[in-house]
Amino acid sequence: MPFGREPSSIPQPGPLSSNPATATLARMKQDIREVLIGRGAIADRIRALADQIAADLAGLGDNAEITIIPILTGSFIFVADLIRELPLKMQIRLISVSSYPGMSTTSKGARLSEQLNQLPTSLTGRHVLIVDDILDSGQTLRLVTDVIQRLEPASVRTCVLLRKQRPEIKHFPVNYVCFDIPDEFVVGFGLDYNDYYRNLPDIVALRSEVLETETVS
Numbered sequence: 001m002p003f004g005r006e007p008s009s010i011p012q013p014g015p016l017s018s019n020p021a022t023a024t025l026a027r028m029k030q031d032i033r034e035v036l037i038g039r040g041a042i043a044d045r046i047r048a049l050a051d052q053i054a055a056d057l058a059g060l061g062d063n064a065e066i067t068i069i070p071i072l073t074g075s076f077i078f079v080a081d082l083i084r085e086l087p088l089k090m091q092i093r094l095i096s097v098s099s100y101p102g103m104s105t106t107s108k109g110a111r112l113s114e115q116l117n118q119l120p121t122s123l124t125g126r127h128v129l130i131v132d133d134i135l136d137s138g139q140t141l142r143l144v145t146d147v148i149q150r151l152e153p154a155s156v157r158t159c160v161l162l163r164k165q166r167p168e169i170k171h172f173p174v175n176y177v178c179f180d181i182p183d184e185f186v187v188g189f190g191l192d193y194n195d196y197y198r199n200l201p202d203i204v205a206l207r208s209e210v211l212e213t214e215t216v217s
């Protein structure tokens, strides 16, 4: 028995109505203006995209050395779902880039975090897949791709959950896109506003009153 526990001693969750977390989630849902992409559609699309990526990477041969580089924090739920649909031997190296600090809804310039950076000193011979949450201005992916290229990998591919329909990134090079969305600020499925709403299971737009508090620092 794990941890020496008897099954009867494992605490059971209470009924939903008496769970204080449920009330909090209901309050969070009041901030939603519109669900843009529901959890079912996200799951279906991730499976289809994973099949495509798996076929491409499997084509590199059985001995291909694959490294997945998720850009945190926004991609953590996407990448968790994606890699579990990729039946390939892989290493994961986390990095963090911040461009929308705190209550920002516009980019303040991409910066690679020094605290969270699991990049090796070399990626020679490895096939890299960079995974991000949103392609917005393209600054983040450009920065990360440049840093990765300097580590001399065998190949680099890029994958994003969302791409905003903005004229300036129409021709931005990206290998895999889960969804194209309108050019508006979204949260949920890993994406935040002031570090909240990441745990919403759908991709949603917030009501304008919720976003009105943006402070320019």
Ligand code: 5GP
Residues within 6 Å of the ligand: 074, 099, 100, 107, 110, 132, 133, 134, 135, 136, 137, 138, 139, 140, 141, 184, 185, 186, 187, 191, 192, 193
């Ligand atoms: P880019 O560098 O392409 O302008 O922006 C990419 C990063 O900005 C994303 O990884 C994400 O962290 C953040 N970002 C861009 N658009 C949005 C958005 O609509 N919602 C949220 N929560 N973050 C966004």
Ligand code: MG
Residues within 6 Å of the ligand: 071, 072, 073, 074, 075, 097, 132, 133, 134, 140
């Ligand atoms: Mg990000």
